[in-house]
Structure formats: C-alpha cells, structure tokens
Amino acid sequence: MSRQSNHVQEYCLTVIIWTAATMVSIPFIWLMGDLLWNGWSHLSFNFVFSAPLNAGREGGIGPILISTLLLVGVCMGVAVPMGMGTALFLSEYTRHDHVLGRLIRGSLDVLAGVPSIVFGLFGNALFCQVLGFGFSILSGGLTLACMVLPILIRTVEESFRVISREQRLSAAALGLSKSTTIRTILLPAAIPGLLVGGILGLGRAIAETAALIFTSGYVDRMPESLMDSGRSLAVHIYDLSMNVAGGNPHAYATALVLVSLLFMINLSSSWIASRWTLSNQLPT
Amino acid sequence: MDLIQPTSHIIPDPDKRAGFRAWLPYQSTEPFCEPDAHLRANNLSIAYHDLQVLRNVTLEINRGCITALVGPSGCGKTSFLMSLNRLTDLIPGCQVSGHLQMNELDILAPTTDLLQLRRTVGMIFQKPTVFPFSIRKNLELPLREHGTHDRTLLQSTIENVLQQVGLWHEVKDRLDHPAQALSGGQQQRLCLARALVLTPDVLLLDEPCSALDPISSGIIEDLIASLQGSYTILIVTHNLAQARRIADHVAVFWSLEGVGQLVEHGSAQQIFESPKEELTAAYISGIRG
Amino acid sequence: MISSSSNISPHSKRDDLLSGSVRFLALTAGGLLLLVIAFLFYESWPALHHIGLTRFFSDPDWYPTDNSYRLTSMVWGTIFASTGAVLLASPLAILSALFCHFYAPPLLSRWFRRMVELLAGIPSVVFGFWGLVVLVPMIGHWHPPGPSLLAGILILAFMIMPTIMLVAHTSIAHVPLAYIHSASALGFSRWSMMWHVILPTTKVGIFTGILLGLARALGETMAVLMVCGNVVQTPSRLFDPIRTLTANIALEMGYALGDHRAALFMSGLFLMGLVVLFVSMAEGLRHRNTYVATK
Numbered sequence: 001m002s003r004q005s006n007h008v009q010e011y012c013l014t015v016i017i018w019t020a021a022t023m024v025s026i027p028f029i030w031l032m033g034d035l036l037w038n039g040w041s042h043l044s045f046n047f048v049f050s051a052p053l054n055a056g057r058e059g060g061i062g063p064i065l066i067s068t069l070l071l072v073g074v075c076m077g078v079a080v081p082m083g084m085g086t087a088l089f090l091s092e093y094t095r096h097d098h099v100l101g102r103l104i105r106g107s108l109d110v111l112a113g114v115p116s117i118v119f120g121l122f123g124n125a126l127f128c129q130v131l132g133f134g135f136s137i138l139s140g141g142l143t144l145a146c147m148v149l150p151i152l153i154r155t156v157e158e159s160f161r162v163i164s165r166e167q168r169l170s171a172a173a174l175g176l177s178k179s180t181t182i183r184t185i186l187l188p189a190a191i192p193g194l195l196v197g198g199i200l201g202l203g204r205a206i207a208e209t210a211a212l213i214f215t216s217g218y219v220d221r222m223p224e225s226l227m228d229s230g231r232s233l234a235v236h237i238y239d240l241s242m243n244v245a246g247g248n249p250h251a252y253a254t255a256l257v258l259v260s261l262l263f264m265i266n267l268s269s270s271w272i273a274s275r276w277t278l279s280n281q282l283p284t
Numbered sequence: 285m286d287l288i289q290p291t292s293h294i295i296p297d298p299d300k301r302a303g304f305r306a307w308l309p310y311q312s313t314e315p316f317c318e319p320d321a322h323l324r325a326n327n328l329s330i331a332y333h334d335l336q337v338l339r340n341v342t343l344e345i346n347r348g349c350i351t352a353l354v355g356p357s358g359c360g361k362t363s364f365l366m367s368l369n370r371l372t373d374l375i376p377g378c379q380v381s382g383h384l385q386m387n388e389l390d391i392l393a394p395t396t397d398l399l400q401l402r403r404t405v406g407m408i409f410q411k412p413t414v415f416p417f418s419i420r421k422n423l424e425l426p427l428r429e430h431g432t433h434d435r436t437l438l439q440s441t442i443e444n445v446l447q448q449v450g451l452w453h454e455v456k457d458r459l460d461h462p463a464q465a466l467s468g469g470q471q472q473r474l475c476l477a478r479a480l481v482l483t484p485d486v487l488l489l490d491e492p493c494s495a496l497d498p499i500s501s502g503i504i505e506d507l508i509a510s511l512q513g514s515y516t517i518l519i520v521t522h523n524l525a526q527a528r529r530i531a532d533h534v535a536v537f538w539s540l541e542g543v544g545q546l547v548e549h550g551s552a553q554q555i556f557e558s559p560k561e562e563l564t565a566a567y568i569s570g571i572r573g
Numbered sequence: 574m575i576s577s578s579s580n581i582s583p584h585s586k587r588d589d590l591l592s593g594s595v596r597f598l599a600l601t602a603g604g605l606l607l608l609v610i611a612f613l614f615y616e617s618w619p620a621l622h623h624i625g626l627t628r629f630f631s632d633p634d635w636y637p638t639d640n641s642y643r644l645t646s647m648v649w650g651t652i653f654a655s656t657g658a659v660l661l662a663s664p665l666a667i668l669s670a671l672f673c674h675f676y677a678p679p680l681l682s683r684w685f686r687r688m689v690e691l692l693a694g695i696p697s698v699v700f701g702f703w704g705l706v707v708l709v710p711m712i713g714h715w716h717p718p719g720p721s722l723l724a725g726i727l728i729l730a731f732m733i734m735p736t737i738m739l740v741a742h743t744s745i746a747h748v749p750l751a752y753i754h755s756a757s758a759l760g761f762s763r764w765s766m767m768w769h770v771i772l773p774t775t776k777v778g779i780f781t782g783i784l785l786g787l788a789r790a791l792g793e794t795m796a797v798l799m800v801c802g803n804v805v806q807t808p809s810r811l812f813d814p815i816r817t818l819t820a821n822i823a824l825e826m827g828y829a830l831g832d833h834r835a836a837l838f839m840s841g842l843f844l845m846g847l848v849v850l851f852v853s854m855a856e857g858l859r860h861r862n863t864y865v866a867t868k
Binding site: 153 | 592695
C-alpha cells in the first residue's frame, strides 16, 4: 500500500467518523431545541400547578404531577426494601458461584430486558384483575416496582461487593454478629450505591408509559387515594398528542417538564457516583 | 519508646465488672511466659476446596508467650492463624480437620459459640482495617455488641486501651474524628486497641508491621513486646530479625511438595542458634526462602 | 463473597430474623420472572386453546371482533422496524464510539458521551411525540402519508443508538492499553489500528450491544405506536404505515375481552420469548468476553 493511498484512506475515515458523530448529535440537538422552543412559552407556575381543563388543551398538569409522584412513591416504597433485601442476600448470604444466587441473578438479568408493554400486561392481569386493585395508582406503582427492581438490585449488590474482605473479616474477628456487621458496617458503606440505584430506578419509573396505560389508567383528576386511577406525565404526553386535537402545545410543555426532571435525576446520580468513587479512592 | 505504657498502668475497677469480664489481662500477678500449653493443635490440616495448604500440624502454644510463625509465603501460616478463631468458616470451600484446643475448649467443635470464641481470641490483619467511622465508635462497637452499654465504663475502657497502645495522647482530642484520617501506623495501633478492648486471652497478629513504614513498624513491634506475658500472642512475620527480637518461641513452616507443614518448633534461642533441621538452618541464615 | 456456609454459626435471634427475611425477599424477587411468565401463559391459555397457534398465521386478517386472528403482518411490521433500526443504528453507534476514543478532543469526547447518556435517558414517549410532530410531517411532505415504516425505523434507530454506542464505548475502553501502544510502536496508521486491533478485540462486546439494542427495539411500544400509523398490513415499501405487535397490544388492551384479550397476551408472550432469547444471548456473550465490563 503506497503512502499516498494510506493518506487518502485515513482522510476518508476521518470524514466518515466526524459525519457519523454529527448525524448522531443533530437529532439530539434538534429534539432538545424543539422541546425548549415550543415548550418554554407554555411553561408557567400556573401550568405546573393547576388542573387540566378541556381534556388538557387548557389548564395545567397539577393533578398529573401528583399522580406521578404517588406512582413513583408506591414504586420506590416497594422496590427499595425488596431490592436491599435481595442485594443483601446475593452478596452476604450466598457465595458468588452458588446455584441459588446464580439463578436469582440470571432471572433478574432477563427481567431487566422484558419489554415494558409486557410488564403492563402482567400488571393488568395480576394487580388489576386477580388482586382486584383495578385501574389504580397502586396497580401502576406495583407494576413499575417490578420493572425497576433488577436495576436497583444490580447497583446495590455492586456497592456491597466493593466493601473490602478485610473489613468483613475484622468485623467477624471482633465477634460481631452478622446483623451488627450489616447494620453498622455494610449498610452505611452501601448508601451511595443505594442512592444511585434508587435514582436510576426513579428515572426509569418516571419515563415509563406503556406499562401504565392499562394499569394506572388515564384519569386526569386529582387522585384522592392510591386506589384511584391516575395519569402520569408520560401518559399525559401520549394522550395529548394522540387523542386530543390541539393538544400539542401542552404536550410540548409537559414533555419539557418531564425531560427536565429526568435530566436533574441523571445529573444527581452521576454526581453521587463520582463523589462516591472519589471517596473510595482515598488512602485508607 | 516513651509512648508505650507498661501494662501495669491499667488498673481494673472491680466494681464495674458486673456483666462484663474485667478489663484485665488474664493473670493478676507479674506477667510472664509460662511453660503451660494454652493452645494445642493436633494433626491440623487445612484445605481450600481440593487444594491442601496445611498438613498435620501438631503444635503447642504456651500461655503468655509470643510465638512467631515464620516461613516463606504460601505455606499456610495465615490459614493456621485464621483457624484458631474459626475465621476459616467464612472462606468459601475452606475445610479444617484435626483437633484444636484452647484450654478445655474444643475450637473446631460444631457447638462452639463463635462470637464468644472470637471475643476471647483477638486478631490483627496485615492492612489496618479500621471501620469507616469515628475512633470512638470503632472502639465502642465491639464493646456494645458484647453487652457493655454503661457510658462511664465505655469511656474508661476506651481510655485504658488507647493508653495501652500509646495512642491516647495522640487522639484524645479527636476521638470523634473519622478513624480513617489517622496515619497507617496509628490505624494499626487503633486496630490493636480495638482487639484489646474485648480483653482477649489470645492475640493473633497476621504480619501486623508489613504494610507500615519502618518507624510505625518499630512502634508496633515495641508494643507487641510490651504485651508479652499478658496475652498469648501468635505473630506471623516474614521479618526474621523481628522474630528474633520479640519472640519467645518460633515455629518454622515450610511448603513441602506444595503443602504447608510445620518443620520445627522451639524456643527462639534454640531455633536461631542451634536449629535441628537443615531447612530451618538454611532459612534463618538466608540461604533459602 | 463471604458466606455463612457453616451450619454451626451461632445465630442470635436477630440474625435468624434478618437472614429469614432477606432470603424471603430474594426468593420473591427471583421468582418474579416465573410469575410474569406464568401469568402470561395463564392469560393466553384461552387463545391457545380456542384458536390454536396455526390460526394466528392462517386466518384471513386481524379482525378480533369477527373471530379472525392473523398476526402475520404485525410480526412482519415488528421485524422490519427493529431490524431496520439496528442496521441503521449500529454503524453510527460504532463510529461514534470510535469517534469518542480516537478522534474527538478530550473535552468534546466527554461532552459527546454525556450527550449520548442523556439521550439514553429520554423517555420513549418523548421520542414518539417528537417523531409525531416533526418527523412524520416531514416524511408526509416528501412522500405521503407520513406515518410509516420509515418513521418507525428512524425513531427506533435514534432510540437504540445510545445503547449500542455505550456498550461499544465500554468495550473499547477495556482494550488493553498495551495493544494500542504496540500498534502505535509498529507504526500503524489510525485506520489500521482500528481495523486490525480495536475492532477484532471488541467485536464480541459490540455484538452484545447490538443484541441489547435489538431487544430494546423489539420491545419498544410508545414511539412506534405514535409514528407508524398502526394500519394492519404487511408493508411493501418504506413509506407504508405499519402496526407492530407491541403497538397492537397498547391499542387494543383497553377494550379487549375473552379470546381477543387472550390473543393479545399470546403476542406479549411471543415478544417476551424473543426478547428473553436475545438478552440471554447477550448476557452469555458478555460473560465470555473479557473485554466487556461485567457490571
């Protein structure tokens, strides 16, 4: 291969790669710009806190924000204790290569890949019908909990695993019981990981639509209890854009609220993660 | 080393013993190394899964003496140490066979109360393993776990052990600061204090100086020497000069055909001046190992 | 790491309580997958029983109210949309990963990566909405009607690109530095280094990413529902509207009863089977490949 053709090849590749990177960036910038441009003008204090009128064409998203919070609250309220317990079991009560541990981990890996619409079907069948919760925030929140559980467990287990062997051995050498070791040494050390996992799960729960449309329903009134149907922000966007003629302006504004929420969540989780790795690198 | 307080400075308060073993080394007279077996290993073998690391060790450790376990890396010294407080239970696939006895207690018996055993047998690791909270909490945690909640007793016990390891004057104003902010040598002394706080009979030291700088290492070494007679001490070390300086007895381990075995055991003087085994002679003169 | 393998440890009451409850929670979490599968089976049983598998492919059309259950065109819709998206997204994602490692200045590379991470976090309903209000009218202007297979492919590609790119990025980051140094020491050009050193050592990792992307595309609901037009037909051109299996479930679950409802659960079960297959393949590869972070 001559030096000349080598140069040409190198040049072409550089152009191709920069083009690809640009092609990836443009839609992103376009999408964000579009949301900001069209959403910003409708965004106001009033919009965020007042109730939707005329199927959402007018008014705001107050009750929808509350429903979203309740959904996420139910979801995290169930997923966090379950995730902590499972992660503890996987890292402290089974060996890494133990059959039961491997089975549970494998099934969680698969669960993480299950499409959200399938979770929706499952939630509809189990929570709405068999358990009789109907279309309710409770059903939706429990369905979301099933969805975020795998990612939560993965992160928390990881944070238990980085606690050094020596710490565990020296706790045992002092005759500390397992529950004391977990309470005083392992749990405090795992808090950042738990936060990161919780925040990631929170992000997934807030972004979810397909699993909610037939578990928590469409109702856009202010929910009075967990047994009421409630509409999340994501479902609101879907409904406004697909089923309500003239709903686009408010769909834009809602999408802007949703995306800003998610960005804040994303930023805080990477902030915690970076502080956490920093503090782990301190000489001990 | 002025920092080291002789053990006789520790004054037990008989009134506060209730519910807690007296803060006191096991004997009340002048500490000394007795010709009386405190720990007995009989045909002890240790294997990880199918890999045998220690075979047929028979050894008596005398009460109140410092016994140094020496030998090249990977000959089962640490495994031996960890079998004495059953930390081997925590290592997946580790199997201990044979017989281990401490006074009348059968250490390997399934019915042995492990928490109690580990309270009686303290252990220090190669790397200082302070817990990620304050100095005070590091020392209080084992005490509380074993049933001491009285504040004044906690306070006086903490002061006593910190005096004993020569840390009191260095840390008395920052007991509530994170223990991880201490230097490596200070952390190791804190770990020692944390083990002493439970008034163990036996101390297991797994290369306690090897991760430290020479000065800290010297302080720890003097500290260990000062504990002679008050505790039965087993120390794994690769530093023969150190073994010679502080040990009453020396046990030489060697890896024969890939399996660790006890080669020779005797008083430090005998091992270093007139070793019976060729391997020992070669090892201490630096020809092998 | 450390297990309570001994049958002899002196558990206090609290230890027993803790280990019991932790075990219970873990078994529940581990059993969740079985529960999901069991429920899907249970709910789709009437369909399997009354309709039978073959009729899903031999009935004249999808008219569930007239007892006609042909799923074929929706299966094709799903397959076309997701493979199209993977074919479009993979090269872009791999090139962007290379861009991040070898072409972009450090600052730009960091920002680019951060951007892709944010992109990965944008909800599918927002992608769908953007596609509906921006992309679909553009395509409609160019080649009516607008809502089409093409729109679905573009949106899906855009959505799975971050997945593939982030996995590829991680596996490139795990190429031992020594390989890169020795390639440079041999006077390799950037092109030869990437072609002969980087891509061969990372191909398994990249393939893992593509499988995960494919799984995501197959299971995606909202975005395709919003941009594809949802007409039940086998597409013959890129500009034909299509309906995917996922969109079909989302559209009809609200009012489906009896066998119709069971048929929807059946298609969910089928989807789940496909996705589980791809995810387990990806996990299998991930465990065998030393250059991909196991995390």
